[in-house]
Amino acid sequence: MKKATFVIFALIIFFNDYSIKKVYSKSNNHLKNNTDLEYRDFIYNPDIKTVNLYPDKNIRSKIEPPAINIASPNQLILEFDELYQDAGYFQAKIIHCTWDWQPSDIRSIEYLSAYNEFDIHEYEYSVYSRIPYTHYTFVLPRVVLPGNYLLVVYDRDNPDELAFSKRFMIYDQIINIAFSYGESMGVREQRTHQQIDFILNYSKIDLFNPQRDIKVVVRQNQSWVTAIYNLKPTQIDEFKKELEYRPFNLENNFFGGNEFRFFDLNSVIAPGRNVDRVFIKEDRVDAFLLQDKIRKKEFYSIWDDLNGGFIISNIDGQDPRLESDYVNVHFFLQSPQKLNSDIYIFGKLSNYDLLPEYKMKYDDELKGYIADALLKQGWYDYIYYTPDDLYAVEGSHFETENDYEILVYIKPQGRTYDVLAGYVSFNTGRRN
Numbered sequence: 056m057k058k059a060t061f062v063i064f065a066l067i068i069f070f071n072d073y074s075i076k077k078v079y080s081k082s083n084n085h086l087k088n089n090t091d092l093e094y095r096d097f098i099y100n101p102d103i104k105t106v107n108l109y110p111d112k113n114i115r116s117k118i119e120p121p122a123i124n125i126a127s128p129n130q131l132i133l134e135f136d137e138l139y140q141d142a143g144y145f146q147a148k149i150i151h152c153t154w155d156w157q158p159s160d161i162r163s164i165e166y167l168s169a170y171n172e173f174d175i176h177e178y179e180y181s182v183y184s185r186i187p188y189t190h191y192t193f194v195l196p197r198v199v200l201p202g203n204y205l206l207v208v209y210d211r212d213n214p215d216e217l218a219f220s221k222r223f224m225i226y227d228q229i230i231n232i233a234f235s236y237g238e239s240m241g242v243r244e245q246r247t248h249q250q251i252d253f254i255l256n257y258s259k260i261d262l263f264n265p266q267r268d269i270k271v272v273v274r275q276n277q278s279w280v281t282a283i284y285n286l287k288p289t290q291i292d293e294f295k296k297e298l299e300y301r302p303f304n305l306e307n308n309f310f311g312g313n314e315f316r317f318f319d320l321n322s323v324i325a326p327g328r329n330v331d332r333v334f335i336k337e338d339r340v341d342a343f344l345l346q347d348k349i350r351k352k353e354f355y356s357i358w359d360d361l362n363g364g365f366i367i368s369n370i371d372g373q374d375p376r377l378e379s380d381y382v383n384v385h386f387f388l389q390s391p392q393k394l395n396s397d398i399y400i401f402g403k404l405s406n407y408d409l410l411p412e413y414k415m416k417y418d419d420e421l422k423g424y425i426a427d428a429l430l431k432q433g434w435y436d437y438i439y440y441t442p443d444d445l446y447a448v449e450g451s452h453f454e455t456e457n458d459y460e461i462l463v464y465i466k467p468q469g470r471t472y473d474v475l476a477g478y479v480s481f482n483t484g485r486r487n
Contacts, residue, residue: 092220094156094205095279096406099217104188104381105367105431106135106406108206108221111194118364118403120277120460121223122478131195131223133175133206136431138381140187144211145175145218147193152203154270154464154473155284156222159202161472166200175208179377185338186381201227201475202464222279230269230463230477231256238453241305247451248308249483253461255288258296260476263468265298266291270464270473275309275457276362278407283307310445311455315360315402315436318344320382321370323432333382340382346423347388347439355452360436362458363402367433379432386415388424388439388448393417396443398424402436409442456484 091099098106108121111132123129137143148171151159163171175193198204204223210216232253239248251273262268266288274282286306288298300307319327323340326333334341372378386400399405400413415424424439439448463477 092207092217094150094152094158094220094222096219096221096408098219098406100137100219102138103218104136104138104429106133106219106221107367108133108195108223118361118366120480121221122460122480123225124478125198125201125225125227130197133193133195133208133221134191134376135208135219136181136188136190137218138186138188140180140189142178142180142189145191145208146211146214147173147175147195147206147208149196149198150205150207151198151200151472152205152222154203154272154475156203156205156279159472166198166202166204167196168199169196174211182374182377183372184378184380185336185340188381190376195223198225200472201225202473203475224462224475224478226462226475226478228477229257229259229474230465231259232461232463232477232479234461234479234481236459236481236483239305239308240303241308244305244308246453247311248305249311249453249455249457250305251307251309251459251461252301254300255298255463255477256296257298257465260465261468262465265296268466269298271300272462272464273307273309274460274462275312276407277403277458277460278363280408281309283309309457309459310451311453312446312451312457313350313438313449313455314356314358315363315438316347317360317434317436318342318384319434320384320430320432321368321434323380323382324371327434340380341385342382343385344387347386349388349390349448351447351450353450355450355454357454357456360456361434362456363407363436363438365403365430365433365435367431369432375432381429381431383427384430384435385427386425387421388415390417390423392422394441394444394447396441396447398448399440399442400426400428401438401440404428404430404435404437409440415439456482458482 109117110123110129177192179190181188206221208218234253239250271286289301290299318329323333329345331343331345367375369375369379398415399409405413415426441447460480464473465476
């Protein structure tokens with residue numbers, strides 16, 4: 056970034072509407088009952104940051120999707136921060152959902168062995184951080200039915216004051232899934248798309264009408280925004296009890312996209328890769344990333360990424376959970392002119408969703424898009440997502456390494472709820 060441009064960018068960030076206000080006190084965010092509850096990953100209280108729900112398996116599992124086998128000894132771990140260094144009193148409840156993430160009709164007594172009201176009482180205060188926060192940890196109770204669930208965290212003293220909601224999945228491998236992947240079979244899509252084919256074997260269960268009773272969802276890189284629903288089988292083998300999914304109309308195709316961009320904020324003293332400059336003040340830290348460029352017309356380049364994830368880490372201290380600073384991270388995307396589509400910063404940092412606070416604004420003077428986000432120190436992946444013209448900024452390549460999940464739901468005979476009866480996750484060629 057040229058010095059003059061950088062100075063203008065910095066002044067705009069600090070002195071106009073794009074600046075981030077300091078957050079030290081609790082926000083008032085009163086929501087009425089469950090009518091305002093979003094059945095997705097959503098943060099209602101702006102003081103809640105860095106929400107992560109993951110299987111307790113190994114270090115890398117912190118970037119894995121919150122999905123575990125009902126027979127597994129592993130549990131799901133929740134971590135989050137509140138930008139307020141005085142422990143709040145949070146409680147959690149678990150809501151059973153349908154295959155397409157609507158509230159189901161079954162009562163909590165049918166899927167929980169305890170009363171559906173759980174105290175979150177494990178917390179620690181941040182140390183040496185410029186913005187003080189409280190770090191919470193919660194081990195989710197086990198459920199007894201496989202399916203989709205929504206974890207809802209709220210203020211214990213005022214249940215109408217929601218903090219956040221988070222999806223998770225518990226599966227039972229009743230249906231076996233054989234999958235394959237590769238470039239698209241479409242002529243125009245061959246260089247830009249990836250195709251996911253699979254066969255479901257339901258020989259372990261009796262289904263009166265498998266075409267009707269089986270629902271399938273396929274998602275890429277943990278994003279529900281781009282997930283594919285309602286795929287229909289292209290071939291049925293009643294003798295083998297198999298459904299084959301190889302649609303000719305490319306319904307099982309995903310944009311390959313591009314490898315995620317990244318930046319390294321493991322240290323604010325010695326900024327890492329793709330961080331241009333860091334300004335440290337007594338009560339805040341600002342990090343300006345290197346200028347990004349539009350990659351749509353660039354050739355595909357290989358590098359290892361986290362497929363949109365983040366890892367909280369801090370080499371300046373001993374405990375990244377408590378000693379990491381919250382940093383005002385400033386993004387800048389070069390563009391000679393404003394594009395026809397909105398641009399969002401997208402990844403796990405945005406809950407893999409198109410959130411208003413991650414929508415970029417075009418600056419005529421700087422000739423580019425700017426945005427900022429308050430993020431805890433660590434390593435972050437992200438892309439620039441354009442919903443009206445997918446990958447208008449990033450480009451799309453069939454070679455891109457991506458994570459995929461296939462989720463298979465059934466509604467057993469005589470039951471009114473959906474069961475997650477098959478699950479598989481795979482990668483199209485991880486190189487690490």
